[in-house]
Each structure stands twice: as structure tokens, then as C-alpha cells.
Amino acid sequence: MATQKSRQHKPGKPGPTTKPAKSGAAIPIEVDASTQPPLGMPAERFLRDYWQKRPLLIRNAFPGFESPIQPEDLAGLACEEGTLSRIVAHDREKDAWMLRHGPFEEALFPDMPHHDWTLLVQDVDKWDSDVAALLDAFDFLPRWRLDDIMVSFAAPGGSVGAHVDQYDVFLLQALGHRRWQIDASDQPSLEFRNDVELKLLREFHPTHEWLLRPGDMLYLPPGVPHHGVAEDACLTFSVGMRAPSAAELLGDFVDTLAADADEGLRYRDPDLAPAKDPAQIDDDAMRRAIEALNALRMNDPERLGDWFGRFITLYRNAGEVMAAPEGAAEDAQSRIQVEWDLQHGATLVRHPYSRMAWRKAARGARLYVNGEGHDLPVRDAKYVANAKGIDSAGYTALSEAGRDRVHELLRTGHYSLVHEGEEEE
Template structure:
């Protein structure tokens, strides 16, 4: 497996991933932007699309942030330069952008987040800052000058008077200018500042990294929803205490064993994490098919050469147990057994599965029903 640009994925993960930046020239030779500035502005006017405008100096106020959706007239009111439009989750709305994610499958599906588009006229920027996630910055149109370097943390000084977390007194270690097709990888915590040298569009391929709080809260909520969570603590061997105010060591040990048994069960952790990590970022994207297909119609189309494609807002993953495979789709789990286990890895390998590869599974009544259900619920569609 290779990165865009040709570097072996193993070499990248060993030497650069979460370690140091990497500039990849012509990662996508002949790159043309899959969206125009006008199309991004149109998306930013939609209620369901997350968008922002950052103006470097707005009537004397530094780095002002405005959240969409925007009225179309808002764009005619912007200054000629030094502003940026950000559209989050562009891959959810543009299939050609979603296809770019197929070049980043050297990182597990559960780590992929989405692709954000940044349009800026000359001088446009979102200021010097750092992120807590890995990102590939792909230049799709125009040129952007990036200065980057230096590990940052929450103690770094910030610019006052702005809702953005803009670094002050920051000096980068390296400066490069990216042309269309060039790409810059940045690990978490690396300070960076990108400035448009002309009308430019940058695509940011971001990767999720849940916080410890997210993990602990998510798993404890999952355990609280299990069938036995309503059972009461019992103590049939209760003995008369020397002091009724004392909490005995035996009680603490019993509580420790009860909590540890649930918190350290590998199966429960796997089932929870599969659901947790595939929960869709935008549930409104998962729309039931209209009209719904019958299982026979699905089989016919697959046999006829149609491909199965993920909904652009969907997330797929799987986990292998000893005797079964758990398939996770948009926060739901499906347990596969026997020959059906092969369906999980097949559906999760990429966002498109050729009909010839899956038509045989669809002939099985149960698996055909599952595939048909995933289509009708909106997780997959026939292409």
C-alpha cells in the first residue's frame, strides 16, 4: 500500500505519522478542484451544511468568526482579500470528494473523519494555530504558502479579542508553497499558518482522535444500556459491622470486581467501540431509499453489474471474533457467522464494492435481506 505520491505506507507510518511533517509534491498529479468557489458558497447557504467565514481584520477586530448558513448576499459584502470560507464535511455532499478518501485507506476507517474545503482570495487565512488531530492539506486550486513547525500545547499564548484560538508570538521552522496536487501532512500539535497567494482552494483530510473523556463516557453509557444494568447490588452474606458508618474493605473489593468485570470484557469493548467509532457525523445524511427496493430487485441489479457504494455520510467497520464477525454500520452492529463472515471485510474495504464481488452473497436469503436493508435504510446505494 502506498501514499499518494508513491511513498510506501509502512515507511510513512513508521517515520512520519504523529511524529513529523511531510511535504509531498504532486501527490495528485494534474489535480483540479472537484468544486468551485461558487459551489462552496452555495453549499455554505444550505441549512444542513456546516460552514464558517473567517475575516482577518473585521472593522478593527482581529480574526472574527461567522457561522453559516449564510445568505447569498453575505458574499458580496466580504472584503476583497484576507478572508476564508470553510465548508466542513465536503465529502458528505460531493461524491468526487468522497472518492479522495480511498487514497488514505492506509489508516483504519475508524480514524478517518472528513474532508474540509477552504476557499480564500489572496491573503486569506485562518491564522497561525495548531490542531489536535492528524491532517493532510491537499492543494486543489491556486497556491497557498504554509509556514509550520514547533510543538504547541494549551499553554501557548493566544491572540485576544477573537473567538478563534490564534497563536501569538509563534514562529514556524519551515515555509513551503503548495501548488495544485501538492500535499502537506501535519501531526497533532504542530503549529501552522497557511496564507493564500491567489484565489485558492485547499482540501483538509482530517483524522479523528477521541479524547479519553469521550472513550470513558461513551463506554460507560453503553454499559448502562445493557440488559443487566438495572440489577441491584446484593449482599446476602452481610455481617454486623463494628461501626455502621464504616465502608468495609470487602465492599470495596466487591465493587472493584463488579466494575472490572464489565470494564475489561474484550467482547463488550469491541462491540461498543465498533458502534461508537462508526456513528455518523451527520445523521441527517442517512436518508431511507425512495422508493424502497425489494431483495429481488437488489439481486437483479447486482447481477447486472451495478456497484454498491457507501452513502457519503456513512461509516463502515468490522471486528473479527473467534467464531463470528461483527459488522458496524453507522453506529449499528450486525453479527455474521459461517460463510457470511466474509461479507464484513468486503463491505468495509472501500466505499465502492463491485456487484460481481457481492452478487453471490445477495443470493443467500438472509444476506440478501441484510444488503437490501442497508440500501433501504440509506447506508448503501446502487451505482
Template sequence: MQKLQLLGGITPAQFLRDYWHKKPLLIRNAIPGFKPLLSLGDLASLASQNHVESRLIVKTDGSWDMLHGPIEALPPHDQREWTMLVQGVNLYNEAAEALLRQFRFIPDARLDDLMISYATDGGGVGPHFDSYDVFLLQAQGRRRWKISAQKDLTLVEGLPLKILANFEPDEEFVLEPGDMLYLPPHYAHDGVAEGECMTYSVGFRSPSFQELGENFLQFMADSIDLPGRYADPGLTPAKNPAEIPREMLSTIAEELNKVRFTEDDITIFLGEYLSEPKHNVFFTGPENPLTMGRFVSAAGKKGVALSPKTLMLYRGKNLFINGESFAVSRTDKAVLAALADERALDGEAVAGASEDVLEALYAWYTDGWIVLR
């Protein structure tokens, strides 16, 4: 596998073996000559929109305040110690989307989003830890990072932010544009801006098993089939009227134990769950959509591409897109898996697709899930 400058000249396999979930990696000049993909004005414009997740964090005389977006106005540029965080920038900016996709040596099922942090001098979010892996790419200015492998993750009570109470750094780095720092989950860190700065954070999905379990049970509720109704034709007079009869308990337990789930059930649940867009993601189809015939003709020449907002996964015969699942034939799967892996199909691939695939592509086009290239 090819070595990547993005990973400091090691291969993805080496990175995953030696660093992923294990220890930090500082990468100098990970992206040579890197410059911010959005101006502060563009970032502030995103943060002012209702459907974009954003936060404004201000530290004044040692006290922390946090405002959730939409953010209508920013503090003055010459005011120290404030930070604006904007999540999911890849959903709204093609260059940010392209940057995020450079990290696809990690499966899409784990890749989450690109967050941009803008801070004035001294700005940050305090010493903290994340429950997921993160790459911190410096985009503008300088940020001083202090990190620690400490096991004490006690938080300060009563603050709007999750700030570590007993942070004791082990190492310290200053990152300049193009430098990047990888941190595994639960690794304590504190980043402070030295002058005006922007940092890009590539985060990864790490759902709790509790969250997965609760959602899986809701998913399975639609497929449970337990015919019949409780009855007790052999009932005898109750000695203790308020006591649940043992026979009732055993009969119902026997019926509930008939509930079973298979690996295929888990596959479909997981594919739909992981491909479900976040609550604040909305799709808009073309204002004047082409007819089916014209779409097929245009797509057969130009090809199609997934919208940056679209999440598409597959496993076995099952295809998942934006929370929906389909069982597909082997031939159709080859085309649709290529679309999922490459996030695009060229005209030749579209032209050779089956009628079922073309109908699906057209439906996704009218919904805004894919676009003509």
C-alpha cells in the same frame, strides 16, 4: 507495498514509520495537474445549507470574527483577509469522496473527512494547532505555510478562534496546486493565502480517552444486570444518624464490583461508536424503491456501492454500519467485509450472497445506505 506519488514517492509503510505522528512532510506535485473539484459557487451553495457544517472567518484591522453556517452571503471577492471553511465535502460530492478515499492506507476507523477552505488574499485562520493529523492539499492559487515544532501551545484569550499566542515558525513553504503538506498532531502552523486560493484538508479522527470512556459507560449501561435490591436485615441502631453505614458501603461496593466488561464489549462499542454518522448527516432512500425481487435482480447484474455518507467497519465476527452492529457467519462476513473494504460489490458477488445478506442489502438500499451501481 507500492510507492505513491501522493506521498512523494515513498510507500505507505515508509510514511507511517518515518512521518506519521512524528514530523512534517512536504510533498511537491503530490497530485500532478490537480484542479479544484468544486467551484466557489458550488462551495458557497453547500455552505448555505443547514445540514452542512461551515464557518466564515473575517479579519478586519487585526480583529477576528467568526460566523457559523449556514452562510447566506459572502463578503466581496475584492475584500482581503476572509476565509470560508466547509466540512465534510466528501459527503456531498463524488469527486471529493474519491479524493478522500486515496488516503485509505490509513484505516477507515481513523479517516474523518475532507474540508475545503476558500480564502481571498491574506486570508487564513491564524497560527494554530490541530489535535489530529492533517494533509493540506493546495487546490487553487498559492498559500504560504509557516510551521513550528514549538511546545508552547498557549492560546490568545477572548478570541472566537484558537490562535497561538507565541507562534515562532521554524520553516516556511509556499504551496501551489497539487502540492501537499502533512502535519502531525499539535504541530503549530499558519497558512496565509497569496491571492485567491483553495486548500483541501484531509483530517483524521482522534477522540479523547475521556470522550471514549463516557460513551463506553453509557453503552454498557444497557447491558449491566445486577439483580436484587439493597437490604440490611442485620441493621443495628445508628449512633450517628447522618453517617453512611460502613456495612451499607461495603455491600454496595461488592455488588458494583461485579460489573465486568470483555474485549467483545469494547469491540462492539468501538465499532458502533466509530461508524455512527455525525449529527448533521441524514440519509434519503430512493423515491420509488424497487421491490425486493427487482432489487436482487438489478444488484446481481450491476452490483451495489456504499453511499458516501455510509460508515462501514468490521472486526472478527462483528460488522458495523452507520452505528448498528451485527454478528455474521464466516461466509457472510467474507462478502460484507469485501463491501466494507472496497465500498462496493460487483454483480457476481451480490448474486452469490446468502438470503440473509440480500435482505440486509435491500434494507440498506431502502434506507439510502447503499445504492445500485
């Protein structure tokens, strides 16, 4: 469970809407964000000129940044059950790569070499509230697009090799120094090596190279080859986006349609005429096949939207929200008790693995919580999806349906009741 800490990271505020760049105007690949963190420009301009278009090095994205966690904290987290962690090591003489998956034994780390290895831990934002607070700086993006904050510790020379990601990523230097190289050419080489377990590029031809220090951040759109090597012992925070492939979207949607399909919906041909060629699949047959598929309402915006809301709020990691065991104090809390506690300073704190989003629907709104959809008034759905915690005022402002839903989410583990002066464990 995440720990609650007092320090808060303030997000940068988007500036006014910017005008399109003049034709032929050079778009910089490096900016200083000292006076306008975290992007060094209005969010609108970043989204227009860089988002999924070109990389950007942002010096001083977080001026005076101090890492909320230390390497020993990350090592301890990598030993916990339920974390997704890896160690990547490189033998330079043989150009051989080793990959190990956690959780790891604590005794492993004191015996690790002093160079050429990296520890990577996914979803650190779910375990540490100060790391999670960094996500507020990225509120110019839909929250449901943000996947997680992966934190990597690298010993001097540590690297995961030259590779390419198929999603947007912000690489924030948190501790120490890392040298990044990228290939920003129009047609980079994207063939992978076949002699290593990792997906490493066979060839890498960098066009840009930078040394990042704490507070600097590198944004990379999908498909840009990059290679980071630690100059000294360092921590790097990777804020990654969720970008499901078209095949993943199609597969899940079709599975959902098939699971919900009425067995009575079938291929029909009441207008069948005598076959001219009994072996031919003619145009009329294909028309009937399309009609059978259309009966599944694949193009229904309401059905499509409901499926996507459930799909995109499902986590792909090992974390899971679970209800309290039957008979536990949390399970036994009556609604009257909860409301009394809220009135006396308690707060309903959302579980770090509880992923929420909302959308307008035919009748009000739908709130999506970890793959489940719930009908609510628009005001309630918007508030619950955005609120990290619900206090007495927020709870009271909800409709009766909203309060019913929140209490049910508490019962199923999506919230914990934290009393004033307590810390969430």
C-alpha cells in the same frame, strides 16, 4: 446527495517494507513525491518515521493536480441546508477576528471583500464524488480513522489564524498558493487567546515556512502549531482524522454500559462484619465496589470491541442516512425487483453518509453501519464494509445472510439502486 463523475484519482501504492532508520540518521522534513505519490516513500516508512511523530512537507504529492471543484462550487455548497460551513474574517489593523456559521445566502458572496477572509466547508467528500475519490490515496490508513475532507477557499491574505489541531491532518493545496508556517519545536507555546471566539494561539514562533502550490501536501501530526495564509485566491483540502478524546471514549462507553446494565447488578456485602468505625469506607467496601463494577464486564474484549465498532462508525456531523418515505418507489422495491435490476446492469451505490467498518467476532464477524452492529460471515462483512458499490457479481457472491443484510440496508437508505447509464442524484 453526492454526484457521480467519471474522473478517477488513482492512489499511490505502498512500497515494500522498509528497514528501521539508522541510529542518528537525519529524517527529512521535506520530500518530493513525483515518482512515488502521494507520500514520496513507502507507506510503512511514513507510518514509522512521521505518523503522529513529526510533520512532513510533501512536494508533488499529487503531480499535475487539478482541483475537482472550483471556488464557486464551494460557495454554492455553503448555501445548502445540511452543510457545515463557516466564514472566518480578519481585520489586520485591529487584529480582530470574525466568525460566522452557515448555511449562507447566495447574495452574501458577491459583496465579500477581496482579501482577508476564508470560507470553510466540512464533509465535501460526501457531496462530490471526485473529492471523495481522493480518499483512495489514503488507504494505507484504516478507513474508519478518516473523518472527512474539509475544503477551504481563502481570498488573498485569508487565514484562520495560528492554531493547533488535536488530530492528524493532511493539507493538500488544490488551487492557488498558500504560505504555511509551523512550529516544530519540542515544546511549542500552546496557550490560547481569550479575546476571540476562535481557539487561536496567544504566541506563535514558527520554525519552518513553505509556499505550497497545487499538488503539494503538508502532513501535521496532532499538537503541531501551524498558520496558513493565502498568497492569492486559493483552495485547500484538509483530510482530517477522527481522533476521539479519552474522555469522549470513556463517556460513551460508560453511558453504554449503564444503559445496558441489569438493575439486579448491585453493590452487595453478604460477608459484612460489625463495623469498627461506622463512618469509615474500608478496604473491604472498596473491594465490593470494584466487584460491582466488574459485573458490568467492562474488560470483556467482545463487549468492548462491539461498543467501539458502533461508536466509531457514528458520524459527528449534520448528515444523516434516512429511509425512503413510506410508499416511495425506493421503499416499494421488492427483493425480486432489486435482484432483477442487478442482473441487468444496476448497482447498489452506498450513501455518502453511510460509514462502515467490520471486526472479527466470536461467531464470524460484526459489520458496523452508522452505529449499528450486524452479525455476518467474515467474507461478507469484509466485502460490504469495503465496497463503495455492489454489482450483480458482488451481490451473488454474498451468503444468504449477507444478501438479507444488504437488502435491509437498501430499505433503510444506506444504498440507492442506480441503473446502468444513470447518475446518482
